[in-house]
Amino acid sequence: MYLSIRGVSLLFDPNPKTRRRDLFDxxxxxxxxxxxxxxxxxxxxxxxxxxxxxxxxxxxxxxxxxxxxxxxxxxxxxxxxxxxxxxxxxxxxxxxxxxxxxxxxxxxxxxxxxxxxxxxxxxxxxxxxxxxxxxxxxxxxxxxxxxxxxxxxxxxxxxxxxxxxxxxxxxxxxxxxxxxxxxxxxxxxxxxxxxxxxxxxxxxxxxxxxxxxxxxxxxxxLRRFSEDFSRNFLKEGFKEIGLHPEDRFIDKVVDTLDGVVGWLTLLGYRCYQLRRVDETLLREFVNYAEKLVEGELKKLEALSPRYIEVLKAVANGYTTWSDIKRWIEQREKRLLPSSIVSRVVIKLVKLGYLDKRYTPRPEYMIPDPVIRKVLATKSM
Ligand SMILES: Nc1ncnc2c1ncn2[C@@H]1O[C@H](COP(=O)(O)OP(=O)(O)O)[C@@H](O)[C@H]1O
Ligand SMILES: [Mg+2]
Structure with a gap:
């Protein structure tokens, strides 16, 4: 797994980068x-x-x-x-x-x-x-x-x-x-x-x-790349490997993978391996990324199934604390003490699965786009 030309590693090299010139932004x-x-x-x-x-x-x-x-x-x-x-x-x-x-x-x-x-x-x-x-x-x-x-x-x-x-x-x-x-x-x-x-x-x-x-x-x-940066990252990366996807494809990728450089890199690497860029490939890539993420989430679920329930609540648009509580209570068909819900939410923020935002009221979101999608669509 190494992607370089004459010792210079390319943007889509899936290994961690080691030199400034290998870094985008x-x-x-x-x-x-x-x-x-x-x-x-x-x-x-x-x-x-x-x-x-x-x-x-x-x-x-x-x-x-x-x-x-x-x-x-x-x-x-x-x-x-x-x-x-x-x-x-x-x-x-x-x-x-x-x-x-x-x-x-x-x-x-x-x-x-x-x-x-x-x-x-x-x-x-x-x-x-x-x-x-x-x-x-x-x-x-x-x-x-x-x-x-x-x-x-x-x-x-x-x-x-x-x-x-x-x-x-x-x-x-x-x-x-x-x-x-x-x-x-x-x-x-x-x-x-x-x-x-x-x-x-x-x-x-x-x-x-x-x-x-x-x-x-x-x-x-470290934060996610903005949409513009993600777009430029992809364009430059594709140019390096001699592929020229349409803007529509790039937009779709940015939409799906949301500025997480590691996902963008892996997708680019996959295109490089298969020498093609199209929406089928993107769909297959997302499937593969979802499998990776499902494995991670299974480990989390083993710690407590409530972690997954809370994340599902947020992925489904129940983003405030009281929304989350309501979702869990409906799922479990009983009223829960606030402290239990709080504990789970706080732990998920600590683990990095949730971010707290002020919009201006406090709301939670899932920063990783693939995790978000898995939780919104799959019955784990
Ligand atoms: N600024 C960057 N420019 C180009 N590629 C990057 C950049 N940052 C990370 N990557 C690529 O993204 C992937 C994940 O990066 P890594 O440094 O391992 O992230 P983390 O340690 O946060 O999990 C790797 O394939 C790496 O090569
Ligand atoms: Mg690391």
């Missing part, structure tokens, strides 16, 4: 992100729904700044389990890579108890002797301070780190960041999250009783 957001990472602010949070371009932006910023960086894709915990074993394995890899580029680090890292440097590889004990994360950060900070650098710890889809939290031998990540922010001048954190409120919760930026509350941080939110 996002100049303002990129500048904001880079500025934040170069500032004294030690924590930057990049938010946005799935497929909106967070990983791409993170990649580009990290690459352009050229700072020493440990990148952790926290999606790995979903796959391999939320264990400290995985965390240490990922960390060891990240440190090895860092050392490969900044040779002087070796001397600092080899002083960490429980950590051994063999050649350019970091090895770690995993028993009682396992290295302290604070000590690792401390040594990185020392090295950075000596070299007038700062080290960036970039954690993609950080909401997955929350299950590493609490209990014996586990990790309170918010506390770790707080400690680092207070004690180490040369360590910066960048975290992204598509479960928007979950990341905020887990970092505790808005919760007075949590460790990071009130600490200076920058929050950057």
């Amino acid at each position: 996002r100049e303002r957001e990129l500048e904001e992100l880079e500025k934040s990472l170069e500032s004294k602010i030690k924590l930057t949070v990049l938010l946005g729904i799935r497929r909106i371009g967070k990983t791409s932006l993170l990649n580009v910023a990290v690459k352009e700044l050229g700072k020493p960086c440990i990148k952790i894709d926290a999606g790995i915990f979903k796959i391999e389990g939320y264990t400290m074993y995985t965390l240490y394995r990922v960390l060891a890899n990240g440190l090895s890579r860092l050392m490969g580029r900044w040779r002087g680090l070796r001397e600092f890292l080899s002083r960490v108890k429980g950590l051994r440097v063999a050649g350019l590889e970091v090895e770690m004990s995993l028993d009682e002797e396992k290295p302290s994360l604070i000590e690792i950060l401390g040594r990185l900070d020392e090295w950075a301070s000596k070299n007038k650098e700062d080290v960036l710890i970039a954690i993609d889809e950080a909401q997955n780190m929350r299950f590493l939290k609490g209990g014996y031998g586990r990790l309170d990540f918010g506390e770790l960041i707080r400690y680092s922010m207070e004690n180490f001048d040369n360590i910066r954190f960048l975290v992204t999250g598509s479960e928007v409120g979950v990341v905020m919760d887990f970092l505790g930026l808005e919760n007075p009783s949590s460790p990071l509350y009130g600490r200076p941080s920058n929050i950057i939110t």
Whole structure:
């Protein structure tokens, strides 16, 4: 799955982008992100729904700044389990890579108890002797301070780190960041999250009783492309792959996929694979995208069927809080306490499945067009 010509990746390349020239637009957001990472602010949070371009932006910023960086894709915990074993394995890899580029680090890292440097590889004990994360950060900070650098710890889809939290031998990540922010001048954190409120919760930026509350941080939110931008994105992308769809087709795509760049990219890639653009293909693509989304929604439903009912209410135009409550009550054929409905709605906003808008009265909407359509039309 790679779409490039002579090393330049094209707009419809389905992998996350890594260079500025591969990105369509996002100049303002990129500048904001880079500025934040170069500032004294030690924590930057990049938010946005799935497929909106967070990983791409993170990649580009990290690459352009050229700072020493440990990148952790926290999606790995979903796959391999939320264990400290995985965390240490990922960390060891990240440190090895860092050392490969900044040779002087070796001397600092080899002083960490429980950590051994063999050649350019970091090895770690995993028993009682396992290295302290604070000590690792401390040594990185020392090295950075000596070299007038700062080290960036970039954690993609950080909401997955929350299950590493609490209990014996586990990790309170918010506390770790707080400690680092207070004690180490040369360590910066960048975290992204598509479960928007979950990341905020887990970092505790808005919760007075949590460790990071009130600490200076920058929050950057990635939004959907406007209709015009989506249209231009598609036109440019199609031009790159030598296809020339009619305006009507482009309009239809923008109508259906609504400025979520990841969906636009995947559709373009599909057209590239089949070397054609027509409405049948769009319909088939939407079917395929719906299947993807149905899988995601099934997981949500397993947590609680009410999540799906609330989303269905909104997809069917029941967009205010009292509308939603009424819909659920009719479905369940009983009156429900407000607190139950509130809890579900708030959780869905946190997970990024719902957005709250003021029009000017508060209303809810589903930001992902494919999810919206699945819920409005399918009986899940
Ligand atoms: N600004 C952009 N220009 C071109 N393609 C993009 C842009 N942002 C994202 N993409 C593409 O959209 C898809 C989803 O992007 P990604 O960065 O993985 O999103 P997220 O991390 O938010 O889920 C990828 O195929 C990526 O190549
Ligand atoms: Mg991503």
